[in-house]
Amino acid sequence: MKMTGAQAIVEILHREKVDTIFGIPGGVVIPLFDALYGDKKLNMVTTKHEQGAIHAADGYARSSGKTGVCIVTSGPGATNIVTGLATAYMDSVPVVALTGQVPTASIGNDAFQEADTTGITRPVTKHNFIVKDAAELPIILKQAFHIARTGRPGPVLVDLPKDIITAELNFSYPAEIRIPGYNITVKGNTRQIKRVMEAIGQAKRPVLYAGGGVITSGASEELKQFVKTTGLPVALTLMGLGGFPGTEPEFLGMLGMHGTKAANYAVDKCDLLIAVGARFDDRVTGKLSMFAPHAKFIHIDIDPASISKSVVIDLPVVGDAKHILHEMLKYAKPLKIKEWLKEIENWKNSHPLTYNDDGMLHPQYIVEQIYNVTQGNAIITTEVGQNQMWAAQFFKYTRPRQLITSGGLGTMGYGLPAAIGAQLANPEDTVIDIAGDGSIQMNIQELATITQNQLPIKVAILNNGYLGMVRQWQEFFFDKRYSATCLKRDNRCPEVCCNPGPQCPPYVPDFVKLAESYFAVGMRVDKKEDVESALREAIRVDKPVLMDFIVCPEENVTPMVPAGAPIRTMISSKEDAEKYLLA
């Protein structure tokens, strides 16, 4: 069948069962957007910034398990999605980004809106392509979707020169493809799996540590069955939250820098650590040489390059977590680890996550109330920093794809556009962006996208007037020198100030008025007793709502493992930090 490149792209999006695309048009992609115009099978969501488009596609993918699609123009359109590609790459999210490019004859001539997109995006994509022959367009797009969603998923970019978009081609779409350099090991080695089960059977103090791979592979049910059969204690990474229900007794909490004491002590003391779909990130391990110092390591991961990347692994199993856990279940039996579980139970009981309950409005309380009011059912997106850590600590995630957060790259400004994707993929769910007052301003323009698409997203800004996480580090490790972290600060303030108070200039912007100017509902809450009713009202109204919670300005995320310290070293205050620095 003869058609143009643009028509072929639309046809392929249909065949790949894409129903929602995010993007912004521009010069070279006008013919592509023309082909999309009025298409009934594709909901074209136009964001206000390309970064919003790529994060929305990412949030759509994370919350649904489908592949997110984003279309932007050449040059600045493409460079604006680089952060979003890196975000998706770090967290293994399947996204296909289509970027316009100047006509092939102009490439290399510094043409208007030209950028070397494949060159720029190489280190932040799983793979990228530039189409130089229209006849290859279908096969390249087929490969792009295949690579994005299989194995360890990731973003794939396809750069589309304008003449390719407008060229005529004979369309045929391959049902299957073979990519010689791309082989995925799905099934785990049977003998290795038996060795793993032997090691688990012999361990006296085993801990299972699961990450985002469990969610990506859809292995939550298998993990739950495995844990219920064996009685293994489970710690989760930030990316793994929801992969095992946070309400179950085997759950130790998140581990790592802002993990629970129970999780970190258990990992520190364990004699066998079973990592599933996790990658021993530095925020998890702390000081590498002192991570789980008594443990033998088992690592189950689909990416061979993850094995022994930082921690040297004793027993690796390469393959898909779902498949391997399913196999492991065949040999699973209850473990005799009563003593160990008692020790863990003691840590859990004596070190719960807490905060100061002094009647003031603490951000942790708001997260708890979000959990209560939504009965733990909402999809939570987060920005990055303290808000993200409190959202991880004080909301009990019970199902996969419930927490949508930028873990690896730590992209501030992620949560609001990600909520757009999550809400579009899950129209029946309540979607709440737990935000900081710093992060939310990094993609605040997407409030317009939310209103225009009638998405009833709720934004809960934990407004402490600071770039809170950086301020916390400054308080702990930089002698309270709040350099560039105060968001109320204006040019009349003293050069040096670490005393937030009534003398401070007014906050800019007024978030309530800002919400209203985007035709969203704006609310401000500064008292603890008003939190619950505000949340109930926000969820009741079928509209986007932005809640500005004025919280204690100098609240800290605790416990905290200082960067580079072993994870058993957990501090909770400036005094602790001073002791740690002296020791």
Place this chain on the structure above:
Amino acid sequence: MEREYTIAALVENKSGVLAHIAGLFSGRGYNISELSVGETEDPAYSRMTIVVKGDDQVLEKMKKQLNRFIDVIKVWDLSNLPAVHRELILIKVKAQPAKKQEIFQIAEVFKGKVVDISHDTLTLESTGISDKIEAFINILKPYGILEIARTGRASISRGFGKGSKTNG
């Protein structure tokens, strides 16, 4: 222990692949000390020989990262296998008419060839393993080296042994 490793990689013969692989090494903090690339018996593929410094663990990581890259078809570590390594050098030396005979003789010992001659220069070609090439350069130094062009090594395993295309 830090040492030198020779890795051979069969890759897609497409534009951008070289930049991609070079970027992969620099992005992860590995240093390439030699690199040579050329088309193979199948024009769809190129073969790269990459020489890197590091320890066994670093090498293992590099191989995994290379394998992970979709345009890489196969990776061999030829460091500890029976393999043939060759690099090529073109070396231009000062050669007054009176000195030419002497330099010819040196070239002969190194199985070098004279590829260009002018009134007061000689350009020699030699191939071999790195040590031989180094020795060749050193012995020519006193005559005055004007220019050197040197390739990275190209390496291939011996026979049908391990590390050959037909045997893993």
